[in-house]
Amino acid sequence: MECGDCPIRYRAVCSRCEDSExxxxxxxxxxxxxxxxxxxxxxxxxxxxxxxxxxxVATLSQTMEDGRRQMIGLLLPSDFVGRxxxxxxxxxxxxxxxxxxxxxxxxxxxxxxETSPAISRRLLEMTMDELDAAREWLLxxxxxxxxxxxxxxxxxxxxxxxxxxxxxxxxxxxxxxxxTREAMADYLGLTLETVSRQMSALKKDGIIALEGLxxxxxxxxAALLDETGDDxxxxxxx
Amino acid sequence: MECGDCPIRYRAVCSRCEDSExxxxxxxxxxxxxxxxxxxxxxxxxxxxxxxxxxxVATLSQTMEDGRRQMIGLLLPSDFVGRxxxxxxxxxxxxxxxxxxxxxxxxxxxxxxETSPAISRRLLEMTMDELDAAREWLLxxxxxxxxxxxxxxxxxxxxxxxxxxxxxxxxxxxxxxxxTREAMADYLGLTLETVSRQMSALKKDGIIALEGLxxxxxxxxAALLDETGDDxxxxxxx
DNA sequence: ACCCGGCCTTGATCGAAATCAACCCGATGC
DNA sequence: GCATCGGGTTGATTTCGATCAAGGCCGGGT
Numbered sequence: 001m002e003c004g005d006c007p008i009r010y011r012a013v014c015s016r017c018e019d020s021e022x023x024x025x026x027x028x029x030x031x032x033x034x035x036x037x038x039x040x041x042x043x044x045x046x047x048x049x050x051x052x053x054x055x056x057v058a059t060l061s062q063t064m065e066d067g068r069r070q071m072i073g074l075l076l077p078s079d080f081v082g083r084x085x086x087x088x089x090x091x092x093x094x095x096x097x098x099x100x101x102x103x104x105x106x107x108x109x110x111x112x113x114e115t116s117p118a119i120s121r122r123l124l125e126m127t128m129d130e131l132d133a134a135r136e137w138l139l140x141x142x143x144x145x146x147x148x149x150x151x152x153x154x155x156x157x158x159x160x161x162x163x164x165x166x167x168x169x170x171x172x173x174x175x176x177x178x179x180t181r182e183a184m185a186d187y188l189g190l191t192l193e194t195v196s197r198q199m200s201a202l203k204k205d206g207i208i209a210l211e212g213l214x215x216x217x218x219x220x221x222a223a224l225l226d227e228t229g230d231d232x233x234x235x236x237x238x
Numbered sequence: 239m240e241c242g243d244c245p246i247r248y249r250a251v252c253s254r255c256e257d258s259e260x261x262x263x264x265x266x267x268x269x270x271x272x273x274x275x276x277x278x279x280x281x282x283x284x285x286x287x288x289x290x291x292x293x294x295v296a297t298l299s300q301t302m303e304d305g306r307r308q309m310i311g312l313l314l315p316s317d318f319v320g321r322x323x324x325x326x327x328x329x330x331x332x333x334x335x336x337x338x339x340x341x342x343x344x345x346x347x348x349x350x351x352e353t354s355p356a357i358s359r360r361l362l363e364m365t366m367d368e369l370d371a372a373r374e375w376l377l378x379x380x381x382x383x384x385x386x387x388x389x390x391x392x393x394x395x396x397x398x399x400x401x402x403x404x405x406x407x408x409x410x411x412x413x414x415x416x417x418t419r420e421a422m423a424d425y426l427g428l429t430l431e432t433v434s435r436q437m438s439a440l441k442k443d444g445i446i447a448l449e450g451l452x453x454x455x456x457x458x459x460a461a462l463l464d465e466t467g468d469d470x471x472x473x474x475x476x
Numbered sequence: 477a478c479c480c481g482g483c484c485t486t487g488a489t490c491g492a493a494a495t496c497a498a499c500c501c502g503a504t505g506c
Numbered sequence: 507g508c509a510t511c512g513g514g515t516t517g518a519t520t521t522c523g524a525t526c527a528a529g530g531c532c533g534g535g536t
Contacts, residue, residue, distance in 0.1 A: 142427030
């Protein structure tokens with residue numbers, strides 16, 4: 001059985017589901033669209049839905065009273081939104097571009113989790129991936145220089161976009177920045193001026209080339225990775 | 239049925255388990271102790287076990303080639319260690335004090351997850367809590383001043399210690415710092431000198447009092463919370 | 477065509493935290 | 507007793523990124 005007409009075919013929540021589970025998911029889903037700039041959910045709002053991004057880009061962020069803002073996550077198509085078992089959103093969720101979300105009614109979805117081990121295991125995997133990403137971010141925010149932060153961000157974006165199409169990455173790569181300089185700053189714990197300066201510096205040093213404001217080419221991806229300050233391999237031996 | 243002789247009674251992994259599941263956990267568990275300062279697991283090491291902290295304090299950290307270090311988590315009794323479904327540890331795990339761990343053989347534990355919805359749901363909950371903690375940390379690292387970072391750290395430590403004994407928190411609170419100034423610095427993305435200076439500053443301002451190096455009293459916990467830069471309530475309305 | 481506003485870049489200056497350096501204190505060993 | 511050592515504090519100076527400020531680019535509306 002297919003996953004109905006859901007464009008992402010429930011990849012996010014249900015890559016291993018059985019027919020009956022897919023049936024159930026089909027029954028409780030709805031689609032909703034949000035315009036660029038629209039706030040999907042304010043921190044503290046009651047969450048009535050969980051779901052996944054079908055198209056577009058959204059951000060998770062926290063804001064302090066005085067306006068200082070920290071992005072907590074970047075949501076691309078297939079990413080999951082919301083936390084089962086929690087009544088209110090701990091973060092602001094904002095549509096950066098026009099966004100379509102495939103939503104599941106929260107109560108029903110939670111009931112489904114109770115009875116479907118496949119869904120809860122998949123959810124556990126996804127949550128652990130997010131945890132790893134958040135922890136990688138901790139190193140970036142806590143210990144990296146502005147230049148290293150920018151390089152790390154570009155590398156992460158490049159990998160996320162390219163993994164959707166190619167597998168490995170080498171040589172020259174081209175990708176699009178999904179967000180403005182200001183949003184990058186909020187992501188990296190910098191100001192937009194510093195982001196701009198470091199982008200210019202990387203350009204001057206030939207690490208990246210810009211085509212318009214959003215399209216980035218790294219003629220030598222390895223050189224970009226060098227600038228991140230991470231281990232050469234980034235993976236584990238043996 | 240009781241959880242056997244496990245001092246923490248599997249609270250971490252199995253607060254809602256059935257007898258048969260507890261039985262199974264009992265069969266695959268072993269205890270292991272580590273001396274203060276000992277590295278329990280290096281980043282990249284093969285993980286043969288998962289488990290939870292029974293006593294003592296351990297840290298999760300990542301280190302860059304040039305020695306810059308970022309702590310990624312602080313493990314206190316009842317915290318879970320390891321990630322099912324992953325072969326190698328992504329972080330260094332280090333015993334800060336003498337530590338006892340209740341370990342489960344990884345393969346067997348993973349098999350148990352497949353068949354036991356209670357365990358995987360509990361694991362999902364714990365992972366989501368860790369994710370929330372990591373995201374709270376992102377705001378601290380990305381946007382807070384040194385003083386706010388220290389105050390936030392103290393407030394978090396106080397809450398974690400006191401929640402084990404009392405429920406709510408108000409008025410004067412006293413608690414112990416589980417780690418050195420240097421480790422605090424690695425946690426907060428600061429240097430140890432800055433940590434020391436800010437601790438002194440908070441002391442001079444009467445926000446905290448020190449008794450020896452490790453024992454901290456906040457005469458007015460609300461005043462300490464004020465210094466964190468967070469919202470007054472910290473929670474959600476309604 | 478024009479203006480306007482959002483987004484970005486670049487320059488000058490400032491300030492918070494890093495760095496470099498000296499010293500303190502308590503525990504441990506001889 | 508004294509030396510030593512790890513952990514902590516405090517001071518002087520430097521530096522990186524924030525802040526303040528001006529101007530450029532581009533697309534959309536009229």
